[in-house]
Amino acid sequence: MLNTILSILLFAALALGILGALRRVRLWRNGRASPVDLLGGLLAMPRRYMVDLHHVVARDRYIANxxxxxxGGAVLSIVLAILVHGFGLHDRILGYALLLATVVMFVGAVFVFKRRLNPPSRLSKGPWMRLPKSLLAFSASFFLLTLPVAGILPADFGGWVLAVILAVGVLWGVSELFLGMTWGGPMKHAFAGALHLAWHRRPERFGGGRSTGLKPLDLADPSAPLGVEKPKDFTWNQLLGFDACVQCGKCEAACPAFAAGQPLNPKKLIQDMVVGLAGGTDASFAGSPYPGKPVGEHGGNPHQPIVNGLVxxxxxxxxxxxxxxxxxxxxMIEHVDAIVDMRRHLTLEKGATPNKGAEVLDNLIATDNPGGFNPGGRMNWAADLNLNLMSEKKTADVLFWVGDGAFDMRNQRTLRxxxxxxxxxxxxxxVLGLEERDSGDVARRLGDEATFQTLARRNIQTLGKYSFSRIVTCDPHSFHVLKNEYGAFNGHYHVQHHSTFMAELVTAGKLNLGQHKGGSVTYHDPCYLGRYxxxxxxxxxxxxxxxxxxREMQRSGFRSRCCGGGGGAPITDIPGKQRIPDMRMDDIRETQAELVAVGCPQCTAMLEGVVEPRPLIKDIAELVADALVEEVVVVKPAPVKRIPAEVH
Structure with a gap:
């Protein structure tokens, strides 16, 4: 009888799970079309899960193991449970395999339970607190039920009382795993996450690759939406990606805006998109809210505008x-893509870029630079340097991309x-001189795709007139755009950041350098050079x-804290409880370094905007220039020609 009940429970849960899966697929299909390799993605998914995903998870060894x-134990247990108890294959070897799988799953669930006893604030609570108990119930129940199959205990072990208890445990665990995986419980991330890895909108990220350039809008297609207004305006695999969120809060812990008390929490943002996917409100969200915004005031559905509804x-x-x-x-969810997509709608359709956003975009259209400076003054900083112009040379080994730091007196020191x-x-x-225009970085991040594409095409047209082997720039934002985003418009170049280029020069012995004579130094990693x-x-x-x-800061390398200068943030200027550059300066002060080495004009501006006392800020180019040893040319005196004394 118990075997029959087990079989019915398993197949009923499986059938309901399949219906739930079809429901979620239907929700994802509300999104716009996005071409993917369906079969190739599915075949690649196991490796992406075992290698690429676990490369990130392994940063926390506890949770990785x-x-x-x-x-691993759950997947194996489910498969074997269906074979042994669903189809009635009471084979002793299968029985022992299921026992081993449930033990492994149980041990893992114990550590999940231990982590949830006093969880960090970034972890969502609510149903997630139930999950380890459900996993323990599933693994323990099937372990006991499988002991007779393995021949360890008699078939009638325990009687009806134990059978009822086990049936309740099985029902609890099976419901969590099968129904929660597809109908919206905590296990939903497992189902959606697997397919998200298979049909990721950036497959280039897998196998050790990197993909950080924003996807262009097709402005020539009148039927294509200008950004994302409603959840259904996202592509279907973006919606799938939102559903994959495990609510671990690692994004929340890393977000500089959240730490500064600005109204952004990337985990909550993704969960709000999940609410919009199915329809409803955020009242059941069990994690940290947006700073200053209580939970329960936002809601929406796939066909309702996101802004002033969901967020x-x-x-x-x-x-x-x-x-x-x-x-x-x-x-491997793409939060930034989603945010910029929604910004595009606000800027292009609504003209609703806050604070100085509209002024900056108007300046870019009128003067090709965000500050609105006279374009004719772009080379004033180099009036005494006698620089070669590409318009005169036509060809050069290195094209030095100056960037809009040419109009900033502080950055001019770096350029010189x-x-x-x-x-x-x-x-x-x-250099391009007066032919150079803004790279378009700030326009694109503010959502003005039209202005970005105009600037990009003009720059590409200019660059196409000349011959050079590489572009070198001191600005990581220009570097990123030229390297990773101009390619979509047939602008393919070998682009280097000046730090990479100087490292090559040092290795090749082309620079005669002395030693740094200043005090201790820490280095601030720019986001657009490092993470991008x-x-x-x-x-x-x-x-x-x-x-x-x-002297490395605690948050350095890929975990470097942002200076607060990217994405047009200084332009939109959303207030919080503190400023992001002030938080970064606190990181710097902890090292007790006397000088901060930087490699980005925006980082320089943001960090120098922190009130003194604070360490001195210098670009790496300035440090190298200060250490150059002037070559001493020894001029040998001409031999003195002796004139013989006049003979009298």
Whole structure:
């Protein structure tokens, strides 16, 4: 009788699980079309799960090992339970295999339970507190039920009392795993997450790849939405990705805006998109709210506008696009893509860019630079440097992309220092001069895709007139856009950040460097150089060549805290409880370093905006230029020609 009940329970749960899966697929299909390799993605999914996803999860060894035991044991237990107790294959070997799988799952669930006894604030509570108990119930019940199958106990072991208890345990555990996986319980992330890995909107991220450039809008297609207004305007695999969220809160812990008390929590944002996917309110959200915004006041559905329904506009404008959330997400969800997509609608359709946003975008259209400066003054900083222009040379080995720091007096010091380095290395380089325009980075991050594409195409047209082997720039934002986003418009170039280029010059012995004579130094990793482009080592190699031992901040490398200057954040200027650059300066002060080495004009501006006393801020190019040893040319005196004395 018990075997019959077990079989009915398993297959009923499986059937309901399939119906739930079809329901979720139907919800995802509300989104726009997005081409994917359906079969290839499914075949690649196991490796993506075991390698790429666990590469991120393994940063926390406790949860990584726990997840391997719990998830691996659960998958194996479910398969074997269906074979043994569903189809009645009471084979002793299968029985022992199921016992082993349930033990592994039980041990993993114990560690999940232990973690949930006093969970960190970033973890969502609510139904997630139930999950370890459900996993324990499933594994313990099937372990006991399988003992007779393995021949360890007699078939009539325990009688009806134990059978009823086990049936309740099985019902509890099976319901959590099968129904919770597809009808919206905590296990939903397992089902959606597997398919998200298979049909990810950025498959280039897998196998050690990197994909950080924003996807372009097709502005020539009148039927294509200009950004995302409603949940259904996302692509179907973006909606799938939102459903994969495990609510671990690692994005929340990494977010600089959340830490500063601005109204953004990336985990809550993703969960709000899940609410919009199915319809409802955020009243049941069991995690940290947006700072200053209580839970329960927002709601929506797939066909209702997101802003002022599911989220407030200031939540979207709080983002610095630093990608700390994306870097930390174990499910590899693309938070920044979603935020920029929603910003695009606000900017292009509504003209609702806050604070100085509209002014900056107007300046870019009128003057090709965000500050609205006279374009004719772009080269004033180099009036005495006698720089070669590409319009005159036509060809050069290095094209130095100056960027809009040319209009900023502080950044002009960095540009002049780097020119000094280029000249010291006796390089063949030139600049575009007045032909150079803004790269379009800030326009794109503010959601003005039209202005970005206009600037990009004009720059690509200009670059196409000349011959060069590489582009080098001191600005990680220009570097990223030129390297990763111009390619969509047939602008393919070899682009380097000046720190990478200087590291090559040092290795090649082309710079005669002395030793740094200042005090202790710490290095601040720019988001658009590090997390966006994976360059962490070259700046440190350059500093090492100067004899500098870097005092690393606690948050450095891929976990570096944003300076607060990216994504147009200083322009939209959403208030919080504190400023992001002030928090970063606190990180710096903990090292007790006397100087901060930076590699980004925006980082320089944000950190120098912190009130003194604080350490001195210097770009790496300035440090290298200061350490250059002037070559001393020894001029040998001409031999004195002796005139013989006149003979009288």
């Amino acid at each position: 726990t997840h391997v035991a719990t998830a 407030d506009a200031e939540t979207l404008w709080s983002c610095t696009t630093c990608r700390a959330c994306v870097e930390e997400c174990p499910m 220092a780097f020119v000094k380095v280029l000249k010291a290395a006796k390089l063949d380089f030139a 482009n994976g360059e962490y080592q070259a700046p440190r190699d350059v500093l090492k060549a100067l004899g500098i031992e870097v």
